[in-house]
Amino acid sequence: MKEIVVLSGKGGTGKTSIVGSLAALAERKVLADCDVDAADLHLLLSPSVKEETEFWSGQVAYIDPDKCTECGLCQDLCRFDAIKDFRVDPVSCEGCCFCSHICPVEAITMKENLSGHWFISDTKYGPLLHARLGIAQENSGKLVAVVRQQARKVAEEQGFDCIISDGPPGIGCPVISSLSGASLALLVTEPTLSGMHDLDRVLGVCRHFSIPAMVCINKYDINEENSRQIESHCLSQGIEVVGRVPFDNVVTESIVKGIPVVEYSDGRVSHEIEKLWQNIAERLDRN
Amino acid sequence: MIISVASGKGGTGKTLVATSLALSLKDNHKVMLLDCDVEEPNAHVFLKPAITGSEAVHIPVPRVDEAKCTRCGKCAEICAYNAIAVIGEHVLTFSQLCHGCGACSYLCPEKAISEEPREMGLVEWGQADGLNFAHGKLTVGEAMAPPIIKQVKQKADNGGTVIIDIPPGTSCPVVEAVKGSDFCLLVTEPTPFGLNDLALAVETMRELNIPCGIVLNRAGVGDDKVEEYCRKENLPILLTIPLDTGIARLYSKGIPLVEGMPEWKDSFRELFNKIKGTSR
Numbered sequence: 001m002k003e004i005v006v007l008s009g010k011g012g013t014g015k016t017s018i019v020g021s022l023a024a025l026a027e028r029k030v031l032a033d034c035d036v037d038a039a040d041l042h043l044l045l046s047p048s049v050k051e052e053t054e055f056w057s058g059q060v061a062y063i064d065p066d067k068c069t070e071c072g073l074c075q076d077l078c079r080f081d082a083i084k085d086f087r088v089d090p091v092s093c094e095g096c097c098f099c100s101h102i103c104p105v106e107a108i109t110m111k112e113n114l115s116g117h118w119f120i121s122d123t124k125y126g127p128l129l130h131a132r133l134g135i136a137q138e139n140s141g142k143l144v145a146v147v148r149q150q151a152r153k154v155a156e157e158q159g160f161d162c163i164i165s166d167g168p169p170g171i172g173c174p175v176i177s178s179l180s181g182a183s184l185a186l187l188v189t190e191p192t193l194s195g196m197h198d199l200d201r202v203l204g205v206c207r208h209f210s211i212p213a214m215v216c217i218n219k220y221d222i223n224e225e226n227s228r229q230i231e232s233h234c235l236s237q238g239i240e241v242v243g244r245v246p247f248d249n250v251v252t253e254s255i256v257k258g259i260p261v262v263e264y265s266d267g268r269v270s271h272e273i274e275k276l277w278q279n280i281a282e283r284l285d286r287n
Numbered sequence: 288m289i290i291s292v293a294s295g296k297g298g299t300g301k302t303l304v305a306t307s308l309a310l311s312l313k314d315n316h317k318v319m320l321l322d323c324d325v326e327e328p329n330a331h332v333f334l335k336p337a338i339t340g341s342e343a344v345h346i347p348v349p350r351v352d353e354a355k356c357t358r359c360g361k362c363a364e365i366c367a368y369n370a371i372a373v374i375g376e377h378v379l380t381f382s383q384l385c386h387g388c389g390a391c392s393y394l395c396p397e398k399a400i401s402e403e404p405r406e407m408g409l410v411e412w413g414q415a416d417g418l419n420f421a422h423g424k425l426t427v428g429e430a431m432a433p434p435i436i437k438q439v440k441q442k443a444d445n446g447g448t449v450i451i452d453i454p455p456g457t458s459c460p461v462v463e464a465v466k467g468s469d470f471c472l473l474v475t476e477p478t479p480f481g482l483n484d485l486a487l488a489v490e491t492m493r494e495l496n497i498p499c500g501i502v503l504n505r506a507g508v509g510d511d512k513v514e515e516y517c518r519k520e521n522l523p524i525l526l527t528i529p530l531d532t533g534i535a536r537l538y539s540k541g542i543p544l545v546e547g548m549p550e551w552k553d554s555f556r557e558l559f560n561k562i563k564g565t566s567r
Contacts, residue, residue, distance in 0.1 A: 174458075
């Protein structure tokens, strides 16, 4: 199974627009939206949901006021400042269960937590695995792991050997969960100092987990000097730049229409994304 | 007063707004900027602060004294994160999974577990042209941002105005960064992606009981659904920034908007006055 995960470090560099277009270009694949915090891929792929499953994960402490003697031990020991005035703040509670073990009158129980939902959907481009993390919930990394595991299952069932995942921004827990064990990371960056700074950190994460990485410079013409710097920086580290996509309002127009840009326009942006996909496909064949 | 700048969707202009707001206020107010996007901190790219101090961020992880340990398995039984396991004659700890809750060391019947610090990032602070500044950096390869965010927030000045640059998303790092704020500015763009993620961010702020207002960035592209949503949800649009190649070029070079185009300072001061008028 080949699994490409699209990351960027910095948000808003164009991950989802690119993945939407790869969805239209690649054949025999399953799509996965691993940005479970703020999923957007469905807005380009118009999925019809076939299966919706609750995601129960982690626990939240509950103090029974009838049993509680207000001794204060739980408040003293909780390192997440989640207990105040003998009540649990569910947003701060990390579900460690420490309080439930030490309460001298057994007034604290742990309750299972519904942290989100995940979906198997059909799109005209193939199956889509996506999810919605509940508002202000933890465990986004675990939900990402479920989305990836289900994507693999669907791909195996359908006899497909490729998964394309839209990843979250950042370098923390959900990114690591999206990346670990993937065949290839496509890093979408933009030629801004912030984009370059963040690219470097996400490249570091790929190195840390030994995942081969390739770079696509999106909106490369908004600062061509910075784009050249990205190219030489990548060259010096042995990272291939496999795409150079120009800035064009046609991308925003296609998002408003809710269709991948390669299907909306046959201009330069679409041609460059087609070349990008050819480069990725060649690399996957080589591996 | 603590003002957070958040968005749901990444790349909508949080850092642009946070840095420009701080720089516009600093001449007449005591103001501090905290960059709590510890996975990808960028405010320093624009503010170029002189860093005057730094400290490592640690969480306490277990260390087992095998001489005292009886392999009773209590620690493995109570650990909610599977960060400690008894395998045959040995106790294994998986410190990357540990949240540092302290339950295992407290509950070990033999008192065989002590705690040792594990470094997961860094907090740095300093000054940028009269503006107090602090940010955090999660070490590459580490997963947990909240402990670093918590420590950045401890650097907040007492009194004055504190502006916090919040990470994207709606999950635990956002909650840790934004809680305790008096007001949250939500920066969005007029596209279906911007709207979808704005609605999630608004729900998050309502859950946390933090009043919010909207900054509409890159106005002029996309559609008018964000404005429609704001009217319907009774959310004030406090500032509109147009899609402008000049602004994008400044951003690409790491130049704060109000430095490259000082005429924007008045708009950000006005934004601050509107926030003071609408927050609790």
